Amino acid sequence: MVDGRVLLDGGAPLLPHMHRMGLDPGDIAVVFITHFHGDHTLGLPPFVLHRVFVDRRPLTFVGPAGIEDYLEKLWEVSWGPDWKRVMRPQFKVRYLTARPSGSAAGVKYETVKLDHGTMGSNGYRIHMNGKVVAYSGDTEPTAPLDKLVNRADVAIVEATGPGDVFSHMSWENAAKLRKRHPSTRFLFNHVYSGSTTGAVKDMQVIEV
Ligand SMILES: [Zn+2]
Ligand SMILES: [Zn+2]
Numbered sequence: 001m002v003d004g005r006v007l008l009d010g011g012a013p014l015l016p017h018m019h020r021m022g023l024d025p026g027d028i029a030v031v032f033i034t035h036f037h038g039d040h041t042l043g044l045p046p047f048v049l050h051r052v053f054v055d056r057r058p059l060t061f062v063g064p065a066g067i068e069d070y071l072e073k074l075w076e077v078s079w080g081p082d083w084k085r086v087m088r089p090q091f092k093v094r095y096l097t098a099r100p101s102g103s104a105a106g107v108k109y110e111t112v113k114l115d116h117g118t119m120g121s122n123g124y125r126i127h128m129n130g131k132v133v134a135y136s137g138d139t140e141p142t143a144p145l146d147k148l149v150n151r152a153d154v155a156i157v158e159a160t161g162p163g164d165v166f167s168h169m170s171w172e173n174a175a176k177l178r179k180r181h182p183s184t185r186f187l188f189n190h191v192y193s194g195s196t197t198g199a200v201k202d203m204q205v206i207e208v
Contacts, residue, residue, distance in 0.1 A: 026055030033063030034137025
């Protein structure tokens with residue numbers, strides 16, 4: 001979550017985490033989806049429930065081609081026939097296929113196509129308050145990732161684990177990436193194995 005109004009993917013148990021951290025789920029104006037893997041999207045249904053019944057401010061999703069189909073199917077799987085009959089008519093949503101550069105809900109962004117699995121991942125460069133936040137979602141450590149983080153103020157990049165991490169980035173490659181971009185502050189996430197000293201704990205909010 002960036003600046004209280006931009007959400008980058010929605011994998012974790014998003015809604016309870018937001019409540020526990022004192023963040024208002026209704027403040028989110030735009031959600032950027034990198035790719036359609038469950039660890040990046042399956043936290044969204046309870047969040048959308050909140051946006052249908054509790055806070056009906058407009059919401060925009062930006063994502064790869066097929067974003068509307070994928071998410072509407074996800075909402076329908078989550079609530080069966082009640083989605084279309086009861087909930088969908090009350091949901092103020094827009095779905096936008098990410099363009100190379102554009103603006104969504106007043107937030108300027110650029111998209112960089114990254115290498116990950118069969119469908120790839122949309123990396124985003126989000127412009128906020130005169131700064132650039134780069135976000136990878138999942139990616140292999142290939143050339144487009146360098147393009148994504150180049151001269152960004154903050155880069156949120158996955159670093160899945162030590163050694164061989166199929167279709168993802170290893171800690172070793174994460175360290176090399178950081179060395180190649182010394183002026184960028186890196187926040188590594190998506191850690192699935194191993195542990196490091198000084199790592200941010202779950203549910204910790206940090207100012208950058
Ligand atoms: Zn993935
Ligand atoms: Zn993932």
